[in-house]
Amino acid sequence: MKYINFFENKKVSKLCYGTLALSNLQNFDTIENKVFLLNYAYEQGINFFDTAELYDNYKILKEFIKDKDRDKICIASKSYAYDKKTAEYSVNKALKEMNTDYIDVFMLHEQDNGNNFLGHYEAVKRFMEYKEEGIIKHFGISTHRVEAVRDSIKFKEIEFIFPIINYKGIGIQDGTFEDMCAALKEAKEHAKFIMAMKIYGGGHLIGETKKAFDCINSLSFVDSIAVGMSTIEEIDANISYLENNELNINIINKIKKQKRRLVVEDYCIGCGKCARKCRQNALEIIDGKCVVDMEKCVLCSYCAGECKDFYIKIV
Numbered sequence: 001m002k003y004i005n006f007f008e009n010k011k012v013s014k015l016c017y018g019t020l021a022l023s024n025l026q027n028f029d030t031i032e033n034k035v036f037l038l039n040y041a042y043e044q045g046i047n048f049f050d051t052a053e054l055y056d057n058y059k060i061l062k063e064f065i066k067d068k069d070r071d072k073i074c075i076a077s078k079s080y081a082y083d084k085k086t087a088e089y090s091v092n093k094a095l096k097e098m099n100t101d102y103i104d105v106f107m108l109h110e111q112d113n114g115n116n117f118l119g120h121y122e123a124v125k126r127f128m129e130y131k132e133e134g135i136i137k138h139f140g141i142s143t144h145r146v147e148a149v150r151d152s153i154k155f156k157e158i159e160f161i162f163p164i165i166n167y168k169g170i171g172i173q174d175g176t177f178e179d180m181c182a183a184l185k186e187a188k189e190h191a192k193f194i195m196a197m198k199i200y201g202g203g204h205l206i207g208e209t210k211k212a213f214d215c216i217n218s219l220s221f222v223d224s225i226a227v228g229m230s231t232i233e234e235i236d237a238n239i240s241y242l243e244n245n246e247l248n249i250n251i252i253n254k255i256k257k258q259k260r261r262l263v264v265e266d267y268c269i270g271c272g273k274c275a276r277k278c279r280q281n282a283l284e285i286i287d288g289k290c291v292v293d294m295e296k297c298v299l300c301s302y303c304a305g306e307c308k309d310f311y312i313k314i315v
């Protein structure tokens with residue numbers, strides 16, 4: 001396993017386990033089986049895990065870390081906190097539900113640009129206090145937009161950037177792969193830690209995963225790569241890509257068959273909340289029902305969190 005310096009205080013695996021793939025938004029397996037996968041990844045050397053308040057899976061991480069040396073594990077989380085109260089809610093929830101004393105990196109989820117960030121500044125100030133207390137070790141943003149990466153340079157509070165990037169630019173809302181690369185390169189020059197997300201374009205690049213992985217892995221300004229993994233084969237494959245090992249053909253074929261899609265249940269009442277949330281314009285209300293355009297969907301699950309009746313599922 002390849003390890004990198006996580007700022008000055010930890011060594012983390014370059015491959016980060018994206019646990020959206022283990023949330024109830026995307027995965028209906030038992031907690032035991034999900035913890036089994038995290039343990040399997042850990043045994044292979046992965047010690048970096050990304051989660052979010054939205055994913056509602058802190059209890060899985062709690063089960064996973066309970067018998068581990070916490071200081072050897074790095075956990076990133078994020079929320080939509082916008083003021084002091086919501087920042088406190090988010091941090092306390094994460095600490096309590098994962099039964100941990102600290103979070104390695106806490107991010108503002110789905111940031112658009114500098115103005116959007118300033119709109120959350122009361123929360124940012126509270127996050128900075130948590131940082132001084134050692135409850136948050138580092139602070140950052142996640143984003144699907146180039147302008148958020150560019151604007152992050154203006155804010156010294158942002159140490160960690162978690163952008164969408166893949167070689168076809170799928171899901172980048174305001175530019176191309178090249179635009180995102182240029183912005184990230186500049187952010188790296190300002191000492192930001194960069195963790196890539198959605199390198200397989202939300203499943204669109206499932207037929208060419210090696211090429212997609214190698215492209216992002218070769219970018220000098222990308223520190224780590226988060227990948228959502230929901231099977232042992234996916235874990236093995238991503239580790240092989242990272243280590244440049246030959247991958248068994250049976251594993252390659254199994255992964256190709258694991259293409260996922262978004263499904264809207266027939267009970268949908270067409271309220272449109274999910275469609276308003278989708279920035280990829282992948283959802284539309286037609287004849288009173290939500291309809292997905294899978295060509296545009298990147299399986300981020302943001303819409304699923306909007307449907308209070310859980311009619312949206314990734315299968």
Ligand code: SF4
Binds near residue numbers: 274308312
């Ligand atoms: S939020 Fe739920 S009920 Fe409303 S349109 Fe979307 S899927 Fe249908």
Ligand code: SF4
Binds near residue numbers: 298
């Ligand atoms: S339809 Fe839902 S999962 Fe797909 S891109 Fe839009 S918000 Fe994300």
